[in-house]
Amino acid sequence: MSIKSNLEHIQSQLPQHVTLVAVSKTKPISDIMEAYNAGQRIFGENKIQDMVEKYEHMPKDIKWHMIGHVQRNKVKYMASFVSLIHGVENFKVLKEINKQAAKHNRVIDCLLQIKIASEDSKFGMSPNEATTILNSEDTSLLKHVNIVGLMGMSTFTDDENQIKNEFNSLKSTFDTLKKQHPHLHTISMGMSGDYNIAIESGSTMIRVGSRIFGTRNYSN
Numbered sequence: 070m071s072i073k074s075n076l077e078h079i080q081s082q083l084p085q086h087v088t089l090v091a092v093s094k095t096k097p098i099s100d101i102m103e104a105y106n107a108g109q110r111i112f113g114e115n116k117i118q119d120m121v122e123k124y125e126h127m128p129k130d131i132k133w134h135m136i137g138h139v140q141r142n143k144v145k146y147m148a149s150f151v152s153l154i155h156g157v158e159n160f161k162v163l164k165e166i167n168k169q170a171a172k173h174n175r176v177i178d179c180l181l182q183i184k185i186a187s188e189d190s191k192f193g194m195s196p197n198e199a200t201t202i203l204n205s206e207d208t209s210l211l212k213h214v215n216i217v218g219l220m221g222m223s224t225f226t227d228d229e230n231q232i233k234n235e236f237n238s239l240k241s242t243f244d245t246l247k248k249q250h251p252h253l254h255t256i257s258m259g260m261s262g263d264y265n266i267a268i269e270s271g272s273t274m275i276r277v278g279s280r281i282f283g284t285r286n287y288s289n
Contacts, residue, residue, distance in 0.1 A: 090276045158194055160207070
């Protein structure tokens with residue numbers, strides 16, 4: 070199937086309240102333009118330098134999402150255009166995003182990344198740390214960031230019960246925090262292999278790459 074066909078197939082399955090982020094990491098601009106020409110406008114990259122390069126060469130109505138690990142020393146390169154940063158894993162990252170956004174007179178939307186997977190390789194904070202950040206006076210002073218929700222990545226496993234339990238734990242954390250912070254509206258969870266489970270568990274944003282673009286080429 071073509072990229073356009075893949076997109077149309079996924080979109081036809083999605084509830085109206087779920088946003089599709091097309092994960093374009095490692096993919097050439099020609100592939101991303103094929104998705105763009107099929108109507109996709111939200112793309113996710115996991116390396117800031119790759120996202121900057123693609124931003125410079127592609128239409129400016131694209132909303133770029135940073136979905137990977139955020140290195141603080143590289144935030145400055147995306148601060149002028151990034152639409153949503155998924156992987157905020159501590160207050161220091163949030164503070165740097167605020168600092169760089171201020172230079173461009175922007176307010177950047179952010180998601181707090183919660184560690185729900187059992188793997189040590191996955192980044193993220195605990196629900197208690199997220200609560201502390203959201204309730205902190207220091208956070209309220211950051212006028213150039215807007216925390217709009219949470220993000221999480223499940224364990225890489227074939228055990229669907231484990232994946233479901235991890236997604237349910239993120240939804241539970243979100244529901245708890247939303248009672249105190251009604252402005253929260255986004256739960257970014259679910260990728261190519263598990264987005265259906267994520268949607269059942271309450272996801273409002275899925276990050277899909279290989280189901281759209283095919284197998285990734287990591288030799289680039």
